[in-house]
Amino acid sequence: MPIAEKDVTWVKPPKMGLLERLYLPAIAQGLQTTLKHMFGKKVTQQFPEERPQLPPNYRGVHRLNRDEEGRVKCVACYMCSTACPARCIDIVAAPSPWPDREKYPEVFVIDELRCIYCGMCEQACPCDAIELTSLFDLTGLSREEMMFDKEKLLSVFDQTATKGEDPIRTKSGRLSIASEPNV
Amino acid sequence: MAIVYVNDKPVDIGGERLNVIQAAGRAGVFIPHYCWHPALSVVASCRMCLVEVGEKKPDGAVAMQPRVVPGCQTPAKDGTVIVTNSAKAQGAQQQTLESLLLNHPLDCPVCDKAGECLLQDFSYRYGKATSRMIDEKNQPPNKDYIGEHITLFADRCILCSRCVRFTREVSGAAELQVVSRGHHSEIDIFPGEPLNNKLAGNVVDLCPVGALCSKDFLYKQRVWFLKSKNSVCPLCSTGCSIHVDANKDIVYRLRPRENPQAQGHFMCDEGRFDIGYINARDRLKGPLVRQGVRQVAVSWESVIFGLRNDLLDAARREGKSVAAVVSPYLTCEEAYLLAKFTKGMSPEARLYLGWVPVQGEDDTYPKDRQGRPLQPVKFTIRAEKCPNRRGVEEILKHFQGEVLYFDRALEAAGAGEFYALYLTGGYPPRLGEWLPATVVAKLAKVPLLIVQDMFPSAAQRAAKYVLPASSFAEKDGCFVNHAGLAQAIHWAVRPGSLARTDGQIFLDLMERRGLVHAETLRKELAMEAPFFAPLRDGVLGDLGIRLAV
Numbered sequence: 001m002p003i004a005e006k007d008v009t010w011v012k013p014p015k016m017g018l019l020e021r022l023y024l025p026a027i028a029q030g031l032q033t034t035l036k037h038m039f040g041k042k043v044t045q046q047f048p049e050e051r052p053q054l055p056p057n058y059r060g061v062h063r064l065n066r067d068e069e070g071r072v073k074c075v076a077c078y079m080c081s082t083a084c085p086a087r088c089i090d091i092v093a094a095p096s097p098w099p100d101r102e103k104y105p106e107v108f109v110i111d112e113l114r115c116i117y118c119g120m121c122e123q124a125c126p127c128d129a130i131e132l133t134s135l136f137d138l139t140g141l142s143r144e145e146m147m148f149d150k151e152k153l154l155s156v157f158d159q160t161a162t163k164g165e166d167p168i169r170t171k172s173g174r175l176s177i178a179s180e181p182n183v
Numbered sequence: 184m185a186i187v188y189v190n191d192k193p194v195d196i197g198g199e200r201l202n203v204i205q206a207a208g209r210a211g212v213f214i215p216h217y218c219w220h221p222a223l224s225v226v227a228s229c230r231m232c233l234v235e236v237g238e239k240k241p242d243g244a245v246a247m248q249p250r251v252v253p254g255c256q257t258p259a260k261d262g263t264v265i266v267t268n269s270a271k272a273q274g275a276q277q278q279t280l281e282s283l284l285l286n287h288p289l290d291c292p293v294c295d296k297a298g299e300c301l302l303q304d305f306s307y308r309y310g311k312a313t314s315r316m317i318d319e320k321n322q323p324p325n326k327d328y329i330g331e332h333i334t335l336f337a338d339r340c341i342l343c344s345r346c347v348r349f350t351r352e353v354s355g356a357a358e359l360q361v362v363s364r365g366h367h368s369e370i371d372i373f374p375g376e377p378l379n380n381k382l383a384g385n386v387v388d389l390c391p392v393g394a395l396c397s398k399d400f401l402y403k404q405r406v407w408f409l410k411s412k413n414s415v416c417p418l419c420s421t422g423c424s425i426h427v428d429a430n431k432d433i434v435y436r437l438r439p440r441e442n443p444q445a446q447g448h449f450m451c452d453e454g455r456f457d458i459g460y461i462n463a464r465d466r467l468k469g470p471l472v473r474q475g476v477r478q479v480a481v482s483w484e485s486v487i488f489g490l491r492n493d494l495l496d497a498a499r500r501e502g503k504s505v506a507a508v509v510s511p512y513l514t515c516e517e518a519y520l521l522a523k524f525t526k527g528m529s530p531e532a533r534l535y536l537g538w539v540p541v542q543g544e545d546d547t548y549p550k551d552r553q554g555r556p557l558q559p560v561k562f563t564i565r566a567e568k569c570p571n572r573r574g575v576e577e578i579l580k581h582f583q584g585e586v587l588y589f590d591r592a593l594e595a596a597g598a599g600e601f602y603a604l605y606l607t608g609g610y611p612p613r614l615g616e617w618l619p620a621t622v623v624a625k626l627a628k629v630p631l632l633i634v635q636d637m638f639p640s641a642a643q644r645a646a647k648y649v650l651p652a653s654s655f656a657e658k659d660g661c662f663v664n665h666a667g668l669a670q671a672i673h674w675a676v677r678p679g680s681l682a683r684t685d686g687q688i689f690l691d692l693m694e695r696r697g698l699v700h701a702e703t704l705r706k707e708l709a710m711e712a713p714f715f716a717p718l719r720d721g722v723l724g725d726l727g728i729r730l731a732v
Contacts, residue, residue: 077292078405093402102325102336103293103402126292 059117060136064153065129074129076105080121088114108150133160185261190268206259215305217391218343219255222448227253229343233275235266251275280310283341286321296393298406323369330378332398337369340394346386353561354382355549384452400436412675415662416454417570417655422664423450427656427675434461434656442726444668451564460611461654466637469681471649487691490648497603502529504602508592510537511569512609514660516704518575520689522582534579535592540568540614574663581712597625604629608636609652618642651682658684659701670727
């Protein structure tokens, strides 16, 4: 059933005054905003030429630490993959080739796309082998490329070990002895 | 009538000969223990089960013993008073744990036992959070030479000597012993005499800590990832109750499940370590149909449709020329469906019992060092290497009044009596090629040969229809062991994406709708066949139901 004519209320736009019809005050108002931003404090950062200052507890890409002899420090205990809420850590353990350890990770893969960067792997690790770094701008051309394996995660350690910013701080105070060997 | 008072609660233990641990268990009070095991002798060496014990005199007065005593070594009798929650008893437990942990390396993150370790559990429940040990821990070296399947992390050992007593009392050859004394005590073997008997794997389950580990399972999975299903070992007719531990559709290990009706506490290594075939790559994955000289993969719909029509045509022409061979590796429910389907096509169709593998003679334990069996027998590995011959025989008896054996089927096939032969297998590969070339030559004379098996074989290549069979870990049902005990098996892993379970194939061929539901089928079988009548509730429980012998 169509709507009856008597039920329809027609609304007209309010009439504009002379000043409003000139549009000039509105233009001046707009220019004022533009000028304020032109000469005010700049907030845009020129990424990637300019690197942002991240808060010290920013949680970025993981790294697998090396021990003093340059071997992977992880003992493949699966605590991180047990704690992981996104189930993105895949480990295959094997008897270790070194006499001072019983077990080591033959395969250690983190799906960086699936990861939610909560940092619980780092908290769960009993030997400070996995840590989150401040690296945030990871890119890849395929999903496979974003599955970071053991070598890739160790190379993140090599990149970040001497930068002084990593590992990230998830609590106040000092990190464990493993992460701050020279303190 | 014997009344025992556990933490002031009276409990009647009847006329049974129980120790204090068992009597307290009747009252629902758990007394922690390491060295005591119901199947082994009592040594009271771990001191974990220390409790206060006393006696209630007829006049009501209670006389407590002045010191704590090991519960495993103290018999419970009428009027025994057991106190486990006093400061004295709890202090004794705490001190025992502190002493056991003096030299324990606490390497739980890399220890395979973590998650099911009694040292972890009891430390959490009865122990202290800290250790007062300030000296260096005693760390004897690992011994990976203990046995073919067994490795020893000597530093984790708490010297409960369960493994030593097991090799002396159950497996018999006494390969393990405690060497050196006091602080330096270690578990070891005699040089060059490793622990390689067929029950060796049980020491891994017996070990309350992570000292004895299975080389096959070492570092494969953390135990909390595993999902456990109750099942039955299919490798011999003893039918040991087991747990199947699997994760992400891979079976990682089998463990014995205590069942006094079936095998007791243990299982043999043949069954325990033969799990590789379940996830083997070369298993038949989906249905194949012969087109010309080649067998091609086709969809289930077309296979079921074509196979059913071919079989029905053959049965209509001549019922006698259709036969099914019912494998003793099928569950009772599956055997029932196959028998019903075959007899439903034509009452003249014949049913044969599949190949019953027999290897050597029944192998009984304990055995002495020369391998001579000793009395009393505590464990038997049976020569009949299949789980369900009894069940299948009873189903065949029900459907055709007699059991026709496999060699008769081969003779008849050689004589050209069959037009259609439905051959079910599902034998694990360790039993060898179950159809040698001479047999396959006979089978090749059957125009409509259907082979349902797990692995490629000569018979499979000669078949017109090939259907993938499922292993025991992939299906639900029940097996009847040598003594007539029906036990349920439950699926732990899914069959491959293209495969269907044996029972589902039979259901589809019968054009019965829906999925396999073992309980419903079991009820149906119990209604029909009097031998299976005790299963009429469909539920078998954890221990199974004994059928008429």
